[in-house]
Amino acid sequence: MVSQRLQPFGSTIFTEISALSREHGATDLGQGYPTFEGPESVKQAAIDGLRNGWNQYPPSMGTAELRSAVADRWQADTGVTVDPDREVTVTSGATEALAATFIGTFDPGDEVILIEPYYDAYPVGCALSGAVPRFVTLHAPDFRLDPEALESAVSSRTRAILINTPHNPTGRVFDRAELEAVADLCRRHDLVAITDEVYERMVYVSDHIRLATLDGMAERTITISSIGKSFSFTGWKTGWAIAVPELTAGIRAAHQFLTFTVPNAMQYGSAAALRIDDSYYGELTDLYRAKRDRLVEGLRRIGLEVYEPQGTYFVLADHRPFGFEDDVSFVHHLITEVGVAAIPPSAFYSISDEGKRLVRFAFCKDDPVIDEALEKLAEMG
Numbered sequence: 001m002v003s004q005r006l007q008p009f010g011s012t013i014f015t016e017i018s019a020l021s022r023e024h025g026a027t028d029l030g031q032g033y034p035t036f037e038g039p040e041s042v043k044q045a046a047i048d049g050l051r052n053g054w055n056q057y058p059p060s061m062g063t064a065e066l067r068s069a070v071a072d073r074w075q076a077d078t079g080v081t082v083d084p085d086r087e088v089t090v091t092s093g094a095t096e097a098l099a100a101t102f103i104g105t106f107d108p109g110d111e112v113i114l115i116e117p118y119y120d121a122y123p124v125g126c127a128l129s130g131a132v133p134r135f136v137t138l139h140a141p142d143f144r145l146d147p148e149a150l151e152s153a154v155s156s157r158t159r160a161i162l163i164n165t166p167h168n169p170t171g172r173v174f175d176r177a178e179l180e181a182v183a184d185l186c187r188r189h190d191l192v193a194i195t196d197e198v199y200e201r202m203v204y205v206s207d208h209i210r211l212a213t214l215d216g217m218a219e220r221t222i223t224i225s226s227i228g229k230s231f232s233f234t235g236w237k238t239g240w241a242i243a244v245p246e247l248t249a250g251i252r253a254a255h256q257f258l259t260f261t262v263p264n265a266m267q268y269g270s271a272a273a274l275r276i277d278d279s280y281y282g283e284l285t286d287l288y289r290a291k292r293d294r295l296v297e298g299l300r301r302i303g304l305e306v307y308e309p310q311g312t313y314f315v316l317a318d319h320r321p322f323g324f325e326d327d328v329s330f331v332h333h334l335i336t337e338v339g340v341a342a343i344p345p346s347a348f349y350s351i352s353d354e355g356k357r358l359v360r361f362a363f364c365k366d367d368p369v370i371d372e373a374l375e376k377l378a379e380m381g
Ligand SMILES: Cc1ncc(COP(=O)(O)O)c(C=O)c1O
Pocket: 032, 092, 093, 094, 095, 096, 119, 164, 168, 196, 198, 225, 226, 227, 228, 234, 237, 238, 239
């Protein structure tokens, strides 16, 4: 039995793909989990947490140690001070921060602008809260935010816009002009901005700009991020939302009854992660830039038209040179005949069918895994 609200999301293509991929022992460039782990010192901190009594319920809003580490990191990145007691909430990954934001902030019938292709938790957030999504499409080859398209998505019921930058799956890192257009829209229509910045440490172009730092945006932006991607511990599921007290109130009201809190020792380890030396981030970016180049060059050699990502650990390519009907049949062929798993991006679109000609590969994998996938793909051509 599945509620009507969630029926459209019940059984996703991704579940089928991972089952098929396991069955065929495919080299996995599909799901976005690293095949390597984060810093030993951070892992050790979580172990110390378990050993040293961080094992009972922590406060619902998160431990004081993690909230102040989030606030200090934010200060180091933006120069802006946030109050860890009133403006930071620790959640079970960015996913719960998103759910709590939707449930705690919107009423049924409120409209939220979502950018497609999207991370699939966003339309689900709408379904959970009764909010109505209004989609704006990013078009290949540039995948730029179009201010006119954003404007025409606004109605008298619009309450918010959700921006994911760096953007999964296009790899776009939205530039200042695009984000200023979003900020302008929010100010003129009195909208809340939700930003999902989980790929904030995988940026290969100019700086990652945080929407909350633009004029007049701190008081209307909910910034969401997590430990998973930045520290190669996606299983830790420890994230947070930063927002002024008025917006934090809704998030905390929902979080209190969604999960209440996040495992204590993981919060202890996550606080240590956020206090890591800054040089860590530069090394991580270099590692991922090299992996991006390895995969992008390899895919181009094979004959795919590749949209080089500016951020994240995903790359989109156009599979049409191979003559398949759509992305699902292409990915099915890749898994069953070639032995490589990838993701069909049509599942990330609601109004456009542009996803059908695309395929998404992940490069958060050890080099031999990337090379093995490229060797298998080369045999296709
Ligand atoms: C854009 C985006 N947001 C959020 C998440 C989930 O983050 P977390 O694991 O912290 O819940 C993902 C994971 O794939 C993602 O791609």
